[in-house]
Amino acid sequence: MPPLKVHHLQYSQSERIPWLLHELALTNQPIPYELIIHRRAPYFSPPALVALHPMKAAPVLEDGPLILAESGAIIEYVLDTHAPSSTLKLRPNQPGYTNYLFWFHWANANLQPCIMRCVTLVRTGLPDSHPAKVGVVERLHTALAFLDAHLREDGVEWLAGPEGGFSAADIMMVFL
Structure with missing residues (x-):
């Protein structure tokens, strides 16, 4: 399976995705990924990031042909598809x-x-x-x-x- 590509824009909600992947690695559930850091131009997303998704914002996740934006959606997707046994996502039958x-x-x-x-x-x-x-x-x-x-x-x-x-x-x- 090719590594995920995480398009990251510093100082934004995009910070959540590298943190999630780091936490998964700490719990022995590492997910291979490539972190692609985009620099603001000067305040907004640069053209390379804008071209990835109509919302023109980070984070953006590439998983093969899938391109997914929105940090909450990305977190749920990664936990459901790449780390389904992770304790970072609670299931309906779990306390809390x-x-x-x-x-x-x-x-x-x-x-x-x-x-x-x-x-x-x-x-x-x-x-x-x-x-x-x-x-x-x-x-x-x-x-x-x-x-x-x-x-x-x-x-x-x-x-x-x-x-x-x-x-x-x-x-x-x-x-x-």
């Missing part, structure tokens, strides 16, 4: 599965958009008292307090909970 499932998706579906709305409104120069800015900042504080409360629960060191352990949900939460 619902925590794993929720936090895996919460990173991109809730926290990241919340952070981006906050950053955008801060950069508009609106006064801190503007209702739109107040609402977005409150939502971000609520989201971070929610995450913090989960991690402060007794025995919770990782997002999947004490029974789930370190998982791909933890990898998804980094590099928003």
Whole structure:
């Protein structure tokens, strides 16, 4: 089987994929891959990366003829097809599965958009008292307090909970 090709753009969600592959190697499930690093030009994806996928962003995974984008989709694909016995993906019959499932998706579906709305409104120069800015900042504080409360629960060191352990949900939460 030829190695996977991981197209990586530094300082982005693309960081998740090399980290996942590193963790798999640490758990004796190494997956051969070639890491292709693309440099920003100067802020956005360079032409070579843009040509790979219509979304013009990293990460992009090549597995033979398959070209797949989106870090969450790539993580699920790699774990399902190349490391199906990995403990980094919890299955429905495992303790911690619902925590794993929720936090895996919460990173991109809730926290990241919340952070981006906050950053955008801060950069508009609106006064801190503007209702739109107040609402977005409150939502971000609520989201971070929610995450913090989960991690402060007794025995919770990782997002999947004490029974789930370190998982791909933890990898998804980094590099928003």
